[in-house]
Every structure is written in C-alpha cells, then in structure tokens.
Amino acid sequence: MDFRRSHGRQWRNGPIAHGMSLSEWTTSEWSHWPRHQRGHFFNSLYGARIVPLLVTEGQVWNAAPMSQILHVGADPARVGILLRPETSGHQTRKNLAQKPWASLHAMPADHVDQVHQASAAYDEDTSELDRLGWAYEGWPGWPVAYLPEAGWSLALEVHEIHELSNGTALYVFDIHAVRAVHDPLPSGHWVFSASLLHSIGLDQYGQAHILGGPRPYAKP
Structure with a gap:
C-alpha cells in the first residue's frame, strides 16, 4: 500500500505556501490497512x-x-x-x-x-x-x-x-x-x-x- 498522498489545499502560511506538499490520512483509510501496517504507522509517528x-x-x-x-x-x-x-x-x-x-x-x-x-x-x-x-x-x-x-x-x-x-x-x-x-x-x-x-x-x-x-x- 502506498502511503504517499497529497492534497491541493492552499494555506496562507505553512508548508504548502513554501512549496512543500501536504499529505493527509483519515479513519476511512487506515481502518482498511493491515493490522501491522497500521501499527507501524502510528507507533513510529511519534519519533x-x-x-x-x-x-x-x-x-x-x-x-x-x-x-x-x-x-x-x-x-x-x-x-x-x-x-x-x-x-x-x-x-x-x-x-x-x-x-x-x-x-x-x-x-x-x-x-x-x-x-x-x-x-x-x-x-x-x-x-x-x-x-x-x-x-x-x-x-x-x-x-x-x-x-x-x-x-x-x-x-x-x-x-x-x-x-x-x-x-x-x-x-x-x-x-x-x-x-x-x-x-x-x-x-x-x-x-x-x-x-x-x-x-x-x-x-x-x-x-x-x-x-x-x-x-x-x-x-x-
């Protein structure tokens, strides 16, 4: 499964305003991921x-x-x-x-x-x-x-x-x-x-x- 997704929202300040892409995931997506993939995603998110x-x-x-x-x-x-x-x-x-x-x-x-x-x-x-x-x-x-x-x-x-x-x-x-x-x-x-x-x-x-x-x- 490819985690990479970006959205076209534009913000006054922040990463998109400086040429960076923004990715977003929601419950409707991660609820369908394999259990271990979901675990890695959230457990490693906090560094x-x-x-x-x-x-x-x-x-x-x-x-x-x-x-x-x-x-x-x-x-x-x-x-x-x-x-x-x-x-x-x-x-x-x-x-x-x-x-x-x-x-x-x-x-x-x-x-x-x-x-x-x-x-x-x-x-x-x-x-x-x-x-x-x-x-x-x-x-x-x-x-x-x-x-x-x-x-x-x-x-x-x-x-x-x-x-x-x-x-x-x-x-x-x-x-x-x-x-x-x-x-x-x-x-x-x-x-x-x-x-x-x-x-x-x-x-x-x-x-x-x-x-x-x-x-x-x-x-x-």
Whole structure:
C-alpha cells in the first residue's frame, strides 16, 4: 500500500505556501490497512523514544522492552509504563500481579539486537536474560534484578494501575532507587540518556541528538 498522498489545499502560511506538499490520512483509510501496517504507522509517528528493559520475576526473570514511558512526577518520584494486553507469550502483567516489583534498565545502543529479540513471545519458562546473554544479579535492598551492563537502572514498585478500554494498562511505579554508570549534570539533567538505545516504532532503533545545552526557564 502506498502511503504517499497529497492534497491541493492552499494555506496562507505553512508548508504548502513554501512549496512543500501536504499529505493527509483519515479513519476511512487506515481502518482498511493491515493490522501491522497500521501499527507501524502510528507507533513510529511519534519519533524516537528510549526503550529500556522492564524486568519482572515469575518462574524465571522476564525482560521486555518498553517504549511507552511516561514521567509522572519527581516528588514523589514516579514513572508510568503502558503495558499491552496479557498473552501467553508476554508475562509482565501476570508477574506484577503476583509480585508488584520490577526494575527498568536503559541499555547501550550496541545491545540493539538483544533488546529487539527480547520482544519475542518466549514462554514463561524461558528467561530473556539467560536466553540473550545478559548478566544480572540481585539489587541489595530491593527484591528486583540489576543488570550491570545497563546505562541506568531503576528499582520500581507498583503504585497504581489504570486499565484502558483497548485492553492496555498504564502502570504507575514508585521509583525507590536509581543506579547509573554516569552522573547527571549539576542541574540534574541526564544528557547521557541521549546516547542510550531508543526505538522508532516497533522495529527501528537509534539514539537521540541533543540540540545544545539546557534552555533557560521559559517565561511569557
């Protein structure tokens, strides 16, 4: 299916006024696209997002890449993660129901193939950490796994769960501890995170590029 479509609308200002074509798609079109094509279209539309591994404990340690990460707050420190509907090949929600603890690990860019493969639907007896060769150990003080190869890691505990109408759920976690191989700037900014693995949709990967230093606080 060819996504390329343009319309002849003219705007006073904007891309068409400067010689650029404008494309538009509507529900009447994407409702007929194949499921995976529609998924790629919308999931990659929002650009690069960091894609850390969420590690939970079931019969074995389960690791799943997560690109839907939401900063909920810093006081108290909380992070939100959108989880897909549970299936036999994805045990994260089942594991969290039995033990509401997890760890989140942002991996270096050279782990791209392992992180992508971790999205495969392995059975509940298979640990992605073991299968894909990641070293891991206990995290003293917290009932979670720590991955020494990660750029940064968070020790998490489920705070609340919001079930959505499409079967996904937004899990809000309390952040109990942060470990990192680099320090943030004195201001608190984590510029190092830009060099860690990001995803664009479900199967494209890259890194972020920071445009200069932190800007001053915006005022009217």
